[in-house]
Amino acid sequence: MADEFAKGLGLLTGAGLIWMVLAGWYRTPSFSGKQLIAPVPSNLTMYDQLAVQLMYTMFWLALFGALFFWVVVPVGRELYARAAGE
Numbered sequence: 001m002a003d004e005f006a007k008g009l010g011l012l013t014g015a016g017l018i019w020m021v022l023a024g025w026y027r028t029p030s031f032s033g034k035q036l037i038a039p040v041p042s043n044l045t046m047y048d049q050l051a052v053q054l055m056y057t058m059f060w061l062a063l064f065g066a067l068f069f070w071v072v073v074p075v076g077r078e079l080y081a082r083a084a085g086e
Contacts, residue, residue, distance in 0.1 A: 019055055026048070
């Protein structure tokens with residue numbers, strides 16, 4: 001169980017850190033207004049658009065990755081153990 005917790009925590013912190021860096025670059029127009037939740041600017045280059053897509057991907061990877069290793073894998077192992085009769 002500790003292995004799954006470490007994997008989930010690693011995904012949560014790693015992907016969360018990448019999301020926070022990219023959100024700081026693209027979703028923080030000024031430090032006096034909304035930070036990390038402002039709309040993404042519309043005049044983006046191709047590389048900026050790729051970074052914004054990576055930002056959204058890292059957000060969902062952080063959430064679903066942690067939930068997968070903390071909930072789905074232990075439940076799957078428990079169901080497998082019950083089905084095998086252990």
